[in-house]
Amino acid sequence: MKSNKNIGCTVNECxxxxxxxxxxxxxxxxxxxxxxxxxTPEATxxxxFEVEK
Incomplete structure (x- = not known):
């Protein structure tokens, strides 16, 4: 899977x-x-996102 260096993400479940x-x-x-x-950031x-199956 190729990473997009412009979109950081720490949600391993995605x-x-x-x-x-x-x-x-x-x-x-x-x-x-x-x-x-x-x-606030929490409002977004x-x-x-899609859960990893």
Whole structure:
């Protein structure tokens, strides 16, 4: 799996985690929010996350 050095990631449970490095393997990610107005980092997430099976 090729890592994308422009997208850092430490979520080992994601199927797109580069496994041998702390990077994502996707070309791009989709960032989503949980509230009408995101005012803190906790109000956002990576919408591209998929659990490793």
């Amino acid at each position: 199927k797109y985690h580069a496994k041998n490095e702390s990077f994502c393997s996707l070309d791009h990610i989709n960032v989503v929010k949980h509230m009408d107005k995101a005012k 997430d990576c919408g591209s």
